[in-house]
Amino acid sequence: MMFDMLFSVPNFGWTRSVVLAAGVALGACVGCHPAEALSADSGSCLIIDSDAGLDDFRAVAALGALGPSVPARKVAAIITTEGVARSPEGAGAMERFLKNAGLTIPVIQGVLPNPKRRFTAEHPLDPRLPIWRKEAELLNLTLPEVERQANPAGEDVAVLLRRHTETCTSISLLVIGPWTSFLRYAPDILGRIERIVVQGRPYPDELGGEPAGFNCTYDVDSCLAAFDLLVGRQQRGGRRFRATWVDIPQGPEACAKAEPGVNAEGEPLWAFAPVESWENELRELADRYQKGEVDRGQPARAVAGLLRNRQGLANNSLWDDLAALFLIRPELFAVRGGHVEPCVPAATVRANLSAAMILPERLH
Numbered sequence: 001m002m003f004d005m006l007f008s009v010p011n012f013g014w015t016r017s018v019v020l021a022a023g024v025a026l027g028a029c030v031g032c033h034p035a036e037a038l039s040a041d042s043g044s045c046l047i048i049d050s051d052a053g054l055d056d057f058r059a060v061a062a063l064g065a066l067g068p069s070v071p072a073r074k075v076a077a078i079i080t081t082e083g084v085a086r087s088p089e090g091a092g093a094m095e096r097f098l099k100n101a102g103l104t105i106p107v108i109q110g111v112l113p114n115p116k117r118r119f120t121a122e123h124p125l126d127p128r129l130p131i132w133r134k135e136a137e138l139l140n141l142t143l144p145e146v147e148r149q150a151n152p153a154g155e156d157v158a159v160l161l162r163r164h165t166e167t168c169t170s171i172s173l174l175v176i177g178p179w180t181s182f183l184r185y186a187p188d189i190l191g192r193i194e195r196i197v198v199q200g201r202p203y204p205d206e207l208g209g210e211p212a213g214f215n216c217t218y219d220v221d222s223c224l225a226a227f228d229l230l231v232g233r234q235q236r237g238g239r240r241f242r243a244t245w246v247d248i249p250q251g252p253e254a255c256a257k258a259e260p261g262v263n264a265e266g267e268p269l270w271a272f273a274p275v276e277s278w279e280n281e282l283r284e285l286a287d288r289y290q291k292g293e294v295d296r297g298q299p300a301r302a303v304a305g306l307l308r309n310r311q312g313l314a315n316n317s318l319w320d321d322l323a324a325l326f327l328i329r330p331e332l333f334a335v336r337g338g339h340v341e342p343c344v345p346a347a348t349v350r351a352n353l354s355a356a357m358i359l360p361e362r363l364h
């Protein structure tokens, strides 16, 4: 999530994928999923590595609805890595959310970070983290108490992930949390990864910047080690390996029809936020897709429930939502600096996210 955003690694050569923007189909196709970026072979899987923040749940709702409908694009597993939420508590919250959303996706606890790890002096951890953690682990305070996922066998993330990726011939990895767990499971899947989509942007917004941003700062040593690993992967895999940063517009210049990130005085505008009206829009959409006992609107309704407590959404933005949407509708994004960002208004982004949260008819 958030802040002044991540890093780039010298000589890493992130692929600046996709282009284009204005003028292309801006509308939301409810219940259908173009998903050009997700390949259609039968062994194509998506893994989501998440720290179970409130934006993570929204991202999962949009992508999770893809999985059961099109097995070739299934979400093989969600890993909960400690960041905003803790790992077992984040896994418990994620399982509860998935149940509320009517989605069946394996949830695996990530490994714990080194308790003596360092934080960067430039980006110390935010003192508001305990509040964010409580809100995330309690699904924006909709749960009466924290639900920790049990792991009686004590098996770690790599062992558990193997079971869910055996048939995956190519893997897309969405990283919307710290990199701690990635280092543990990477040897098993790195050769099959065709692309990595990461929330954030390099800092500076080009090759050669220094790591920054919450997902990196929380476990900076793992973050740096992960990117050292990926540099080697790209050298071996060449152009077949793709990684894309996705971020909200933050600068003074609007990209096509997207709202600018700051006003004339340079103050943040937070246009790409989970606004209050989105809750009602999601509920109305979910109700439209509930026919008798068939409820195709469950993911949308579950997300609407997370938008009820506005206090928990103060200064919240569509960070991880956008990273998920990039996997679904890449044509809505354009390259800017070292990252991609949406080139459509925030309302269009929210409409497309809402549409992705409706379960396809073929499920029922």
Ligand SMILES: [Ca+2]
Pocket (backbone or CB within 6 Å): 001, 050, 051, 052, 053, 055, 056, 176, 177, 320
């Ligand atoms: Ca996150």
